[in-house]
Amino acid sequence: MVEERFDLLQGTLGLVVLKALLGGELHGYAIARWVETTTGDVLRVEEGSLYPALRRLEDRGFITAEWGLSENNRRARYYVLTAVGRRYLKAEAARWLEFSGAVTQVLRAAPSLA
Amino acid sequence: MSGERREPMWRRYRRFLRSDITADVDEEIQFHLEMLSRHYEASGLAPETADRAARDRFGDVDRVAGWLRRHDWERERARHIGEVMNSIRHNLRAGVRALVRQPTFTVAATLTLALGIGATTAMFSVVYGVLLRPLPFDDPDRLVRVWTLWRTASGRGAVSAANVRDWRAQNHVFEDVALFKSNQSFNFTAQGEPERLLGASVWASLFPILRASPLVGRTFTEDENEIGHENVVVLSHRLWVRQFGSDPAIVGKAIPLNGVSTTVVGVMRPGFGYPNPDVELWAPLTVPADEYNHRSWGSYSAVARLKPGVTLEQARADLHVVSSNLARQYADNKEIEAGITPLLEDMVGRLEQPLFILLGAVAGLLLIGCANVTNLLLARGLSRRRELAVRTALGASRGRLVEQSITELVPLLALGAVLGVFTAVLALRALVPLLPADLPRTESIGLSLPVLGFAAAVVIVIAFLVGIWPAVDAARSGVASGLAELSRASTGAPRRARVRDALVIAQIAVTLVLLVGATVLLRSFLAVRAVSPGFNPSMALSVHLAIPQSKYPLDAQVTQFYSGVLDRVQALPGVVAVGVVNRLPLGGGNQTAGLQIEDADRDARWPNIQTRTVSPGYFRALEIPLKAGRSFASSDDADAPRVAIIDERLAKMWPPGTSPIGRRIREGGDPWSTIVGVVGHIQHTGLDNDSDPQVYWNYPQRPQERLALVVRTRSTPAALTSSIAAAVREVDPEQPIHDVRTLDAVVDRSLGQRWLETLLLAVFATVALVLASVGAYGVIAYGVGQRLREFGVRIALGAGRRTVIGMVLRRGVTLFGLGAALGLALAAATVRVLSALVYGVTPRDTLSFVLATVVLFLVSVAACYLPARRAARVDPSIALRSE
Numbered sequence: 001m002v003e004e005r006f007d008l009l010q011g012t013l014g015l016v017v018l019k020a021l022l023g024g025e026l027h028g029y030a031i032a033r034w035v036e037t038t039t040g041d042v043l044r045v046e047e048g049s050l051y052p053a054l055r056r057l058e059d060r061g062f063i064t065a066e067w068g069l070s071e072n073n074r075r076a077r078y079y080v081l082t083a084v085g086r087r088y089l090k091a092e093a094a095r096w097l098e099f100s101g102a103v104t105q106v107l108r109a110a111p112s113l114a
Numbered sequence: 115m116s117g118e119r120r121e122p123m124w125r126r127y128r129r130f131l132r133s134d135i136t137a138d139v140d141e142e143i144q145f146h147l148e149m150l151s152r153h154y155e156a157s158g159l160a161p162e163t164a165d166r167a168a169r170d171r172f173g174d175v176d177r178v179a180g181w182l183r184r185h186d187w188e189r190e191r192a193r194h195i196g197e198v199m200n201s202i203r204h205n206l207r208a209g210v211r212a213l214v215r216q217p218t219f220t221v222a223a224t225l226t227l228a229l230g231i232g233a234t235t236a237m238f239s240v241v242y243g244v245l246l247r248p249l250p251f252d253d254p255d256r257l258v259r260v261w262t263l264w265r266t267a268s269g270r271g272a273v274s275a276a277n278v279r280d281w282r283a284q285n286h287v288f289e290d291v292a293l294f295k296s297n298q299s300f301n302f303t304a305q306g307e308p309e310r311l312l313g314a315s316v317w318a319s320l321f322p323i324l325r326a327s328p329l330v331g332r333t334f335t336e337d338e339n340e341i342g343h344e345n346v347v348v349l350s351h352r353l354w355v356r357q358f359g360s361d362p363a364i365v366g367k368a369i370p371l372n373g374v375s376t377t378v379v380g381v382m383r384p385g386f387g388y389p390n391p392d393v394e395l396w397a398p399l400t401v402p403a404d405e406y407n408h409r410s411w412g413s414y415s416a417v418a419r420l421k422p423g424v425t426l427e428q429a430r431a432d433l434h435v436v437s438s439n440l441a442r443q444y445a446d447n448k449e450i451e452a453g454i455t456p457l458l459e460d461m462v463g464r465l466e467q468p469l470f471i472l473l474g475a476v477a478g479l480l481l482i483g484c485a486n487v488t489n490l491l492l493a494r495g496l497s498r499r500r501e502l503a504v505r506t507a508l509g510a511s512r513g514r515l516v517e518q519s520i521t522e523l524v525p526l527l528a529l530g531a532v533l534g535v536f537t538a539v540l541a542l543r544a545l546v547p548l549l550p551a552d553l554p555r556t557e558s559i560g561l562s563l564p565v566l567g568f569a570a571a572v573v574i575v576i577a578f579l580v581g582i583w584p585a586v587d588a589a590r591s592g593v594a595s596g597l598a599e600l601s602r603a604s605t606g607a608p609r610r611a612r613v614r615d616a617l618v619i620a621q622i623a624v625t626l627v628l629l630v631g632a633t634v635l636l637r638s639f640l641a642v643r644a645v646s647p648g649f650n651p652s653m654a655l656s657v658h659l660a661i662p663q664s665k666y667p668l669d670a671q672v673t674q675f676y677s678g679v680l681d682r683v684q685a686l687p688g689v690v691a692v693g694v695v696n697r698l699p700l701g702g703g704n705q706t707a708g709l710q711i712e713d714a715d716r717d718a719r720w721p722n723i724q725t726r727t728v729s730p731g732y733f734r735a736l737e738i739p740l741k742a743g744r745s746f747a748s749s750d751d752a753d754a755p756r757v758a759i760i761d762e763r764l765a766k767m768w769p770p771g772t773s774p775i776g777r778r779i780r781e782g783g784d785p786w787s788t789i790v791g792v793v794g795h796i797q798h799t800g801l802d803n804d805s806d807p808q809v810y811w812n813y814p815q816r817p818q819e820r821l822a823l824v825v826r827t828r829s830t831p832a833a834l835t836s837s838i839a840a841a842v843r844e845v846d847p848e849q850p851i852h853d854v855r856t857l858d859a860v861v862d863r864s865l866g867q868r869w870l871e872t873l874l875l876a877v878f879a880t881v882a883l884v885l886a887s888v889g890a891y892g893v894i895a896y897g898v899g900q901r902l903r904e905f906g907v908r909i910a911l912g913a914g915r916r917t918v919i920g921m922v923l924r925r926g927v928t929l930f931g932l933g934a935a936l937g938l939a940l941a942a943a944t945v946r947v948l949s950a951l952v953y954g955v956t957p958r959d960t961l962s963f964v965l966a967t968v969v970l971f972l973v974s975v976a977a978c979y980l981p982a983r984r985a986a987r988v989d990p991s992i993a994l995r996s997e
Contacts (some may be wrong), residue, residue, distance in 0.1 A: 028142065029149040047146065048173030055185050070145070077142045
């Protein structure tokens with residue numbers, strides 16, 4: 001269990017990025033695209049904060065990076081989820097879902113917002 | 115989406131360069147921007163618009179890029195440092211493991227290093243403590259000693275009060291000048307037993323000049339220099355602790371000094387000792403009025419402080435002007451110049467040459483030791499060739515091998531350094547008590563911070579000298595050559611063997627230089643020792659007496675005291691003869707004067723002479739032969755006509771056929787004295803010093819408070835000490851004796867410095883010889899070990915054992931020959947530095963060169979003996995074995 005917490009926004013961005021990598025390695029652009037596609041453009045990743053977030057995840061050991069060749073033969077930096085990162089993702093996702101579920105409950109309870 | 119993941123090797127190395135991080139970051143961002151741009155193009159935007167849109171979408175590209183760069187940079191640096199630390203740790207551990215695995219190597223190398231580092235550090239601490247360390251005063255380079263110099267004669271002399279008074283008044287370069295007299299005796303009789311304290315009489319200005327402030331109380335005021343106010347004293351810290359129990363209340367109290375009640379006004383700080391550390395108290399120097407009557411000779415010392423910013427040249431120029439003015443004013447000052455010497459140089463200048471020669475010798479020793487360690491490392495490197503070859507095959511780079519090689523040396527060097535410092539401490543502890551008593555500043559010798567810094571620098575230099583070769587060698591050992599040699603043992607590449615041979619040759623050369631130097635000094639020492647002093651120093655005792663002027667103000671009283679002592683000591687059983695002299699021969703004190711001969715040839719130049727005040731029995735006591743005329747008699751007392759005795763050297767100055775007896779001479783402004791006798795010349799200044807002719811005065815006619823008794827005894831001289839002390843106390847119960855020594859000891863002491871120089875150089879040369887022979891033995895033994903099969907083959911093919919021994923010896927002799935040739939050339943070039951130290955031989959003394967070479971040759975042959983025997987005993991069947 002991780003003691004310290006990210007900044008809320010950064011925390012969720014980190015979580016989202018980790019989830020993105022659950023399916024396999026991706027480069028930064030692909031991660032941003034995946035998030036937009038998966039949320040139907042509701043969530044847009046700020047590119048300016050994406051890369052710092054990626055670095056921080058690297059520092060914490062949740063992901064590793066390696067250079068490789070992209071589909072159009074350009075040199076790109078690919079990120080991979082580590083075992084530690086996988087465990088962290090699972091735990092944090094559970095907490096987040098629990099937390100957001102509770103908030104949803106509150107917001108849905110009487111008196112109604114409508 | 116998978117691409118080729120593995121990066122080529124060269125890309126990995128680029129990572130260490132800073133520009134690559136920048137490029138990587140830029141590339142990652144660039145990729146993202148391009149993908150974005152393409153996405154927008156696919157949506158229908160024009161390329162440029164798409165690019166701009168991509169940048170806008172991204173946000174502040176430069177800020178992000180900057181952040182990323184800084185982050186990656188930091189990470190890279192931290193990782194790099196971690197790698198380096200790891201690598202170092204690993205190599206150090208490997209080094210320690212290697213040392214443990216090869217104990218013989220470790221012991222040999224460590225001992226050699228410890229010896230070299232220890233000897234060098236010990237020698238440097240002597241050089242630093244005596245020569246280099248600044249004097250313990252504020253701004254010590256402003257302090258100078260003031261001397262009387264003569265325009266037409268060489269040498270320097272004590273200053274006269276009159277001259278110093280005028281120099282002080284007329285100069286523009288001194289902050290102040292202080293007159294003083296050192297070596298003053300003070301008789302202290304507080305607790306029954308009279309004790310003689312060594313002190314100095316000084317002007318009040320001495321303490322401000324030295325910037326010395328007292329610990330308790332005060333120093334002198336100017337009016338305490340006047341007669342009548344001078345019964346005050348300042349104690350040294352050591353005396354204060356020893357005699358007065360560090361009691362601050364002693365200040366203000368009176369103590370009996372020289373029979374006079376003297377008030378203690380202050381105590382100096384610990385560590386302050388001027389003019390030398392043995393001084394126990396300071397009294398004011400009062401200059402009697404008649405001292406100002408003679409200018410051309412004096413008996414004072416003077417020290418001065420230059421004004422800030424004044425250079426030595428400026429000061430000398432100013433003093434020259436002052437001296438010239440005085441020369442015009444006073445006839446007596448015609449020849450006189452004021453001379454100044456920086457204080458430190460004055461104290462230790464004469465020791466510069468011998469000490470630096472010894473330091474050079476010990477550096478040679480160190481180099482020889484380093485060569486041994488290098489050879490040991492190369493030999494070890496040899497045996498690790500396979501390991502290195504395998505490592506290279508597994509991917510270790512050359513740089514890594516070099517780095518490994520040097521780091522593995524660190525534990526060995528650290529061990530050697532620690533042991534070396536320890537050795538230095540031991541060496542100093544043994545050496546310092548043996549130093550001659552007159553060697554100045556010996557209290558400063560020790561392992562101070564600058565000395566340790568020097569030791570550290572030496573270790574670093576050794577690391578380079580010793581570590582470079584094996585490292586280069588390791589780097590050069592390619593896989594191919596290494597693996598190729600796995601199949602059979604060899605002596606290593608010819609290049610490597612040549613390096614080792616070259617090192618041995620160099621060692622032999624340096625050793626020969628040291629041996630030659632040591633032999634030259636040894637011959638000099640023996641030559642000096644063989645010089646006859648002109649008197650008989652055995653079975654004779656010297657005892658010093660100093661009676662206080664306050665108790666014996668009249669000349670007649672002084673004479674009466676000493677006559678009483680002489681009579682009583684002569685009457686003691688076991689005494690053959692007794693005399694007094696004011697300065698012992700070879701005792702270190704000089705008393706020179708210019709001589710005047712009555713009716714002398716106007717143009718004749720009469721030399722400077724040594725004068726002594728003696729008693730009639732002196733010549734018998736010292737067994738100085740009487741050559742003509744008579745000795746002094748009891749009739750030559752204070753009221754009788756003044757007499758003198760000269761030595762044969764002065765007597766030769768008279769034209770042959772005439773006798774000096776009956777002629778009259780005098781010194782300075784004294785009354786004329788008639789020559790009554792001629793005695794043999796003796797060595798006064800030193801056995802190696804052909805001193806000036808001598809003139810003796812009779813003590814009743816020239817009374818001195820300080821005289822030394824010289825007693826010739828029938829049996830052991832020292833046994834009479836207590837009876838002599840008792841005899842003195844019979845005359846004056848409060849009078850102590852001091853400095854009791856046999857004359858043999860006095861003569862030996864005069865040789866003390868020379869003996870020490872010779873001994874040290876001999877020790878260095880011997881140690882060098884041992885190290886070099888060990889080194890030569892190692893190389894030859896190793897060579898034999900490598901050639902065992904070859905020898906076996908030869909013997910099997912019919913060669914005699916003698917032939918094989920001859921082969922080994924030939925190698926040894928070749929090494930010796932080359933080394934000796936180089937060494938002789940080096941020695942011939944450098945031995946001239948010894949010219950100041952030699953006596954009786956020239957530095958390029960053929961016999962010394964030959965002796966040293968012969969010794970070295972014998973040792974070299976001995977070093978070959980064991981390996982040669984091993985070669986001769988080779989079992990020929992070894993030739994049949996295959997590897």
